[in-house]
Amino acid sequence: MIPRMFDVIKEPQTVLSAIDGYQHCPLLPLEIAIKPLIPFFEDGSLERNAWIVKEGCKNPSNNLTVDESASIRLYTFNWDRSENSLYYLLNETLRTEKREKLAPWYNYLKLLLTALYRLPPTKETIFRGVKLDISSQYVVGQQHFWWGLSSCTDSMDLLQSKQFCGQEGQRTIFFIKCNSGRSIKRHSFYSGEQEILLMPGFYFEVESNSDLGHGLHFIHLVEKVPPHVMLPLPEKAGIFIEAICHNKACTLFNRQIRISFGC
Structure with missing residues (x-):
């Protein structure tokens, strides 16, 4: 199970400042x-x-470097408790209004987002849900941001299985028409997961909100271009060479390294 798929309930209902600085x-x-x-x-x-x-x-698939792919694998890796996991702490920080708390994450965020942006975008309807009724927070015609990395799936059957939202009780299921999601299946630590990630600062409009009875709510969202850039693209790494480190005294001995120039 992907616990982070349910964390939509932790998204702040306010506009935060841009996620800026990591790209440098x-x-x-x-x-x-x-x-x-x-x-x-x-x-x-x-x-x-x-x-x-x-x-x-x-x-790694998709022509990613070992470090780029490994940064995604580390994001998906589950610690002994979900609240100790890297993805939990990163998303908690992305959702705080205190943007200075992001500074220690900049280097990792640069590597992770560079990897994600190198993956082909997913242009389809994907799904996300939670076993609660949060439909009142999503009014038709309103625009919202999701500030964390949003975990979704392209399988409605998976989302409605017992290990996720199930078939009874209070449920809110999002249908998300997007063009910028990234499938990380080939780079997840758990190969069986059909996870699609939406970037931090995902901006959308609520297209419809339906109460189907029996506790089930369907909400259709459409990705929009935000009025201003809230997540700058990772800057290019400039000129670089890749090689294997042969210095036995180095912590990266016998590993692939990338040496950048002009960053």
């Missing part, structure tokens, strides 16, 4: 990009799990 950071190897985040995790779990996901990332 250089592209770094995963081990280095996560260093500012180490204090947020206990007992070396972040370094350990970053090593685990990168060790299993030998021949």
